[in-house]
Amino acid sequence: MKTAIATSDYFVMGETFINRHIQHLFGGDTCVVCGRFNGKDPFGKPLFTRRAPLSPMDKLRAPFAAAIGAARHGTSRLPFGDNQHQLALFLREQGVQVILAEFGTQALVLAKLGNDMGIPVFTYWRGTDASAALGSKQRIRSYRLMMPRLAGMFSVSQFLLDNLGRHGIRHPNAHVVPSGVDIRRFTPGEKRPGSFLAVGRMVEKKAPHITLRAFAKAAKGRDAHLTFIGDGPLLDDCRALAATLGVADQVTFTGALPHDQVRDHLRTTEVFLQHSVTAKNGNTEGLPTAIQEALACGCITLSTHHAGIPEAVEDGVNGLLVQEWDEDGFAARIARILDTPDRSAMARAARATAEAKFDNDIGLARVEDIIRQT
Numbered sequence: 001m002k003t004a005i006a007t008s009d010y011f012v013m014g015e016t017f018i019n020r021h022i023q024h025l026f027g028g029d030t031c032v033v034c035g036r037f038n039g040k041d042p043f044g045k046p047l048f049t050r051r052a053p054l055s056p057m058d059k060l061r062a063p064f065a066a067a068i069g070a071a072r073h074g075t076s077r078l079p080f081g082d083n084q085h086q087l088a089l090f091l092r093e094q095g096v097q098v099i100l101a102e103f104g105t106q107a108l109v110l111a112k113l114g115n116d117m118g119i120p121v122f123t124y125w126r127g128t129d130a131s132a133a134l135g136s137k138q139r140i141r142s143y144r145l146m147m148p149r150l151a152g153m154f155s156v157s158q159f160l161l162d163n164l165g166r167h168g169i170r171h172p173n174a175h176v177v178p179s180g181v182d183i184r185r186f187t188p189g190e191k192r193p194g195s196f197l198a199v200g201r202m203v204e205k206k207a208p209h210i211t212l213r214a215f216a217k218a219a220k221g222r223d224a225h226l227t228f229i230g231d232g233p234l235l236d237d238c239r240a241l242a243a244t245l246g247v248a249d250q251v252t253f254t255g256a257l258p259h260d261q262v263r264d265h266l267r268t269t270e271v272f273l274q275h276s277v278t279a280k281n282g283n284t285e286g287l288p289t290a291i292q293e294a295l296a297c298g299c300i301t302l303s304t305h306h307a308g309i310p311e312a313v314e315d316g317v318n319g320l321l322v323q324e325w326d327e328d329g330f331a332a333r334i335a336r337i338l339d340t341p342d343r344s345a346m347a348r349a350a351r352a353t354a355e356a357k358f359d360n361d362i363g364l365a366r367v368e369d370i371i372r373q374t
Helices: 016-028 056-073 081-093 104-117 137-149 158-165 208-219 235-244 259-268 289-296 327-338 344-357 360-373
Strands: 003-010 030-037 047-049 098-102 121-125 152-155 174-176 195-199 225-229 251-255 271-273 300-304 319-322
Touching: 003 016, 003 104, 016 030, 016 098, 016 360, 030 081, 030 104, 047 081, 056 081, 056 137, 081 104, 098 104, 104 121, 104 137, 121 158, 152 158, 152 360, 158 174, 195 208, 195 259, 195 289, 208 225, 208 235, 208 327, 225 259, 235 251, 259 289, 271 289, 271 327, 289 300, 289 344, 300 327, 300 344, 319 327
Parallel strands: 003 030, 003 098, 030 047, 098 121, 121 152, 152 174, 195 225, 195 271, 225 251, 271 300, 300 319
Antiparallel strands: none
């Protein structure tokens, strides 16, 4: 079934869930509609860039199209004029039978055009689109208006569907399908005792400062080492903080790494740390892919009661959970892990969780089945 995958920016190395759909959905019978194209296309798919330079006529039409879109549909981002014509031509020439919009914000752009062309449109809620975006009354209105135009929707967690539902944004054909992980590639290796790992952008909702301070409280001077993988605006501050806390020799900051290198770290790491919090603007996780990958690699996962994380991490079984911002509690759990001589049962439970819940082959097949049935 020929599917157009709609995304904002293409290609983004860290968006493994979107890239997997582009590569493998319906046997890879896909094309891509993106907002911006960065010049890298490792999959060789037919590609349409929505935000190409406007034609002279479209420049004249733009203010009117934006005003009409905002009034009728709650969004000023609908395709119009020559750009809409070229996008429709691309979808027809590619023989597109279904559109899967990655993130609800992309569905806003394409739902009306899909309806006009008789192409079913689905969306996939993943985090920011169903959390921080709901701080805007206009966005809530646009989502509500969009619901009748969708053939169905997916979410990486029940938390996000519930969050949308609290704002009156519901669809009868809604399904929770986590992004998942390739459990055949992400497997446990020989673990290094006392090894801790945190993976992700060094940004507010990942709270790397809390992770670092908690680690210092619990592990300073002990046989333990923490590796941070990721870059971002808080990276330099965290490097300086590690020195101030006196744990610079127990903490490594790698910066961003290719996905294969992240996997290698996960395979040999004993404990995965992610102190996710709700950002000031309301931004939350959905269900972090990094946590699913950590579980698949048999990492004991220490995280927070945040968004969809409790749907993956069961406190005391395959990991441990604390409340958001509970730095002392996070430190106490790190100490508890270090004080537990035999951690193998929790590591085995982590792997079993991934096998049961997060096998992305099963998840991909389920998405395909739901689309076919619809």
